[in-house]
Amino acid sequence: MSANAKLQAPIGERIWQRLSPAQRLSRFAFYLLAVAAIVWSLRRIEIIPEFLYDAPQQTWDLFQRMWPMDWAYYPMGVHGALMETFHIATLGTLLALILGLPVALLAAKNITKFKTLNWIAQFILVSSRSVNSLIWALLFVAIFGPGAIAGVLAIGFRSIGFVGKLLAEAIEEARPGPIEALTSTGASPASVLGKGYWPQVEPSFWSVALFRWDINIRESAILGLVGGGGIGVALDSALNNLYWDQVGLILFIIFAIVIVTEFFTSYVRGKII
Amino acid sequence: MNAATAVMERQAFLPNWPKRAAFAALGLYILYALSTLEFTWARFMRGLEQGSKFLDRLWPPNFAPDKLMLMSEGLLESVQIALLATSVGILLSIPISLISARNLVPGWLSWIGRSIIALARSFHPMIVTILFVKAVGFGALAGILALIVSSIGFIAKLLAEAIEEMNMKQVEAVRATGASWVNVLVMGVVPQVMARFVGFSAYQLDSNLRNSTIVGIVGGGGIGATLFTAYQRFDYDFAMTILLAIIAIIMVSEVFSGWLREMFQ
Numbered sequence: 291m292s293a294n295a296k297l298q299a300p301i302g303e304r305i306w307q308r309l310s311p312a313q314r315l316s317r318f319a320f321y322l323l324a325v326a327a328i329v330w331s332l333r334r335i336e337i338i339p340e341f342l343y344d345a346p347q348q349t350w351d352l353f354q355r356m357w358p359m360d361w362a363y364y365p366m367g368v369h370g371a372l373m374e375t376f377h378i379a380t381l382g383t384l385l386a387l388i389l390g391l392p393v394a395l396l397a398a399k400n401i402t403k404f405k406t407l408n409w410i411a412q413f414i415l416v417s418s419r420s421v422n423s424l425i426w427a428l429l430f431v432a433i434f435g436p437g438a439i440a441g442v443l444a445i446g447f448r449s450i451g452f453v454g455k456l457l458a459e460a461i462e463e464a465r466p467g468p469i470e471a472l473t474s475t476g477a478s479p480a481s482v483l484g485k486g487y488w489p490q491v492e493p494s495f496w497s498v499a500l501f502r503w504d505i506n507i508r509e510s511a512i513l514g515l516v517g518g519g520g521i522g523v524a525l526d527s528a529l530n531n532l533y534w535d536q537v538g539l540i541l542f543i544i545f546a547i548v549i550v551t552e553f554f555t556s557y558v559r560g561k562i563i
Numbered sequence: 564m565n566a567a568t569a570v571m572e573r574q575a576f577l578p579n580w581p582k583r584a585a586f587a588a589l590g591l592y593i594l595y596a597l598s599t600l601e602f603t604w605a606r607f608m609r610g611l612e613q614g615s616k617f618l619d620r621l622w623p624p625n626f627a628p629d630k631l632m633l634m635s636e637g638l639l640e641s642v643q644i645a646l647l648a649t650s651v652g653i654l655l656s657i658p659i660s661l662i663s664a665r666n667l668v669p670g671w672l673s674w675i676g677r678s679i680i681a682l683a684r685s686f687h688p689m690i691v692t693i694l695f696v697k698a699v700g701f702g703a704l705a706g707i708l709a710l711i712v713s714s715i716g717f718i719a720k721l722l723a724e725a726i727e728e729m730n731m732k733q734v735e736a737v738r739a740t741g742a743s744w745v746n747v748l749v750m751g752v753v754p755q756v757m758a759r760f761v762g763f764s765a766y767q768l769d770s771n772l773r774n775s776t777i778v779g780i781v782g783g784g785g786i787g788a789t790l791f792t793a794y795q796r797f798d799y800d801f802a803m804t805i806l807l808a809i810i811a812i813i814m815v816s817e818v819f820s821g822w823l824r825e826m827f828q
Contacts, residue, residue, distance in 0.1 A: 317827075338700065341699055373599075381593065424689070425790070428791070515780065
């Protein structure tokens with residue numbers, strides 16, 4: 291009732307507030323929770339201060355050992371692994387598109403009208419995203435043994451969640467007009483999908499594919515740390531042997547590849563969208 | 564000539580030859596890439612056999628009390644790493660994004676900010692963790708520092724873009740009242756980018772939580788080390804327990820960050 295009284299008060303006495311009391315309370319609760327969580331983490335986390343004293347020397351030592359880079363190692367150990375990284379990223383993205391598209395169709399509420407199926411599809415997408423690609427790689431290395439196949443499957447399964455989620459959103463955003471027009475001509479469900487939805491979803495399909503490929507190049511560069519093939523294998527063995535000049539070279543190559551990929555994807559995106 | 568144009572006009576969807584050529588090239592490349600994998604049917608069948616054995620050992624998960632203790636220690640450390648890395652990352656991202664926004668600061672300063680962001684984005688968190696493990700030793704600190712770097716790369720980049728896209732009229736209006744630079748920031752910039760900023764930060768918290776479960780594989784602290792050891796000892800039922808716990812935590816965090824985004828809309 292007091293709110294009503296406030297509204298009816300003359301203009302000069304009204305109090306204008308951006309947030310309702312409930313909103314203010316929930317924001318306050320969030321700030322309190324955030325501060326409590328940070329304080330808790332700070333008090334519980336184990337940091338060994340002795341390690342910190344020589345951090346500057348260690349960093350300096352690291353860079354000194356990395357320079358000059360061991361270029362002679364490139365043709366022997368890096369080039370093949372680099373190409374394998376490319377293949378893993380591309381094939382993994384392809385696998386994710388093949389497996390992710392049906393899941394996206396199941397997850398889109400305007401195509402699949404059964405709530406239970408929507409839920410199952412959402413669950414598949416979320417589980418795929420929650421497991422990091424390195425952990426997927428651990429799983430597939432245990433099944434198929436170390437190598438590029440485990441890497442491709444890891445990249446593919448990790449990307450299903452990403453690709454499926456974005457595609458499902460794109461499908462749900464498709465305008466219903468063309469779909470209704472097609473349905474009213476008596477078109478089969480396959481034609482409605484192919485001629486009604488696909489032309490509307492196609493640009494976002496390619497942009498999602500390109501975006502994920504860009505991310506997958508970065509991810510497949512480290513899968514080798516757990517046996518998933520690619521340039522990460524070379525990195526892992528260089529690290530284990532403490533050949534820091536090779537580590538420096540591999541890091542430089544990864545850096546260069548990431549830059550080149552970024553230019554390439556932004557060029558292609560400009561062309562197709 | 565005339566007949567040819569007439570035919571062209573009648574055709575509704577002209578074949579797009581460059582596009583077809585690009586797809587053909589892509590298809591050839593994929594065939595080539597597949598051939599380099601040495602993927603044979605025999606190997607696949609052997610893998611399936613191996614996979615069913617693996618699944619047998621994965622299930623049921625191991626819920627022995629001593630294992631649960633070990634797991635909860637690692638998981639709590641992962642959560643702590645994610646929380647600290649996100650909060651420090653947010654604090655550092657704000658000034659970096661401000662000096663990178665070309666509509667707020669002179670060009671040379673924004674160039675410095677942009678270089679910091681590009682540097683932070685260029686390497687995967689795992690690689691940054693390896694470098695920090697060398698610099699500050701094994702443990703949670705290396706993981707925290709690595710995830711701070713990746714948080715800066717993401718939040719500062721998107722926040723700088725959000726600031727560049729905002730409406731300058733409101734900023735000018737505040738400036739016209741004679742407000743100081745800080746006042747312009749608080750009254751003209753913050754209200755326009757706050758909702759998106761909360762969105763990026765919540766997303767980064769999720770992403771840091773995911774990454775904090777793997778930095779342990781290379782010595783950065785958290786559950787990753789426990790998981791990797793469980794794998795190397797073929798202790799698969801315990802690995803399954805850890806995997807389930809990780810999935811549960813990530814799902815809770817996704818719900819939480821969705822709720823957070825709604826609250827600050």
